Amino acid sequence: MINKLSLEKIQADCSSHQAQLIAVTKTHPVEVLQSAYDVGLRHFGENKVQEMESKSPSLPKDIHWHLIGHLQSNKVKYIAPYVHLIHSVDSMKLLQEINKEAGKNKRIIPVLLQIHIADEDTKFGLDSSELMTLCSSPELASLQHIRIQGLMGMATFTDDKNQIRSEFKSLRRLFESCQTQFKENIFDWKDVSMGMTSDYLIALEEGSTMIRVGSAIFGNR
Numbered sequence: 035m036i037n038k039l040s041l042e043k044i045q046a047d048c049s050s051h052q053a054q055l056i057a058v059t060k061t062h063p064v065e066v067l068q069s070a071y072d073v074g075l076r077h078f079g080e081n082k083v084q085e086m087e088s089k090s091p092s093l094p095k096d097i098h099w100h101l102i103g104h105l106q107s108n109k110v111k112y113i114a115p116y117v118h119l120i121h122s123v124d125s126m127k128l129l130q131e132i133n134k135e136a137g138k139n140k141r142i143i144p145v146l147l148q149i150h151i152a153d154e155d156t157k158f159g160l161d162s163s164e165l166m167t168l169c170s171s172p173e174l175a176s177l178q179h180i181r182i183q184g185l186m187g188m189a190t191f192t193d194d195k196n197q198i199r200s201e202f203k204s205l206r207r208l209f210e211s212c213q214t215q216f217k218e219n220i221f222d223w224k225d226v227s228m229g230m231t232s233d234y235l236i237a238l239e240e241g242s243t244m245i246r247v248g249s250a251i252f253g254n255r
């Protein structure tokens with residue numbers, strides 16, 4: 035069920051780059067997640083609220099659940115009690131909703147802003163000017179129950195490694211420019227979530243701090 039050799043390689047690559055591995059468990063049944071837990075994995079990524087909701091109750095409580103897919107405002111309430119990090123925030127409206135639901139649960143929810151870096155219109159995310167507008171918004175200061183801690187992006191689905199590398203470079207550059215520009219609004223700026231099965235090595239070389247890998251560990255979906 036788990037490709038242990040491949041997992042060991044990915045873990046070694048992560049540790050040599052001080053990056054966190056998020057095991058992407060979408061579409062796999064709880065038995066597979068339990069065996070991933072049994073080999074020591076604790077950070078799991080799901081792309082749908084409903085799927086996270088149906089799996090999490092039957093699994094150990096010390097799993098860190100990462101929401102990596104598009105999130106609708108009306109679904110935030112379901113995951114607000116326990117979600118560890120939301121990677122896919124792309125609007126002020128969603129930030130406000132997460133803040134509200136986190137408040138109800140008396141907690142702070144860490145989030146990443148999803149940036150559109152790919153050369154495709156199918157992928158969600160902010161462009162760099164929307165990011166600048168959001169990060170400089172005075173309203174952010176009033177959102178006491180969220181913590182924006184970095185950026186997430188997905189490269190174009192292509193075999194062109196140079197293109198992938200340049201997209202990751204641009205995301206890392208954007209991350210660094212926010213760090214210097216918006217010191218007052220963003221306090222805990224530390225993560226760049228980029229890299230999946232096909233491109234995680236390039237992502238690590240370009241400064242990823244979190245890779246989201248599914249098929250290399252669990253096989254094709």
Ligand SMILES: *Cc1c(COP(=O)(O)O)cnc(C)c1O
Nearest residue numbers: 058081102230231246247248249
């Ligand atoms: C599915 C998914 C991944 C993992 O993809 P693999 O190619 O299986 O490693 C990473 N990030 C997001 C947002 C995903 O939806």
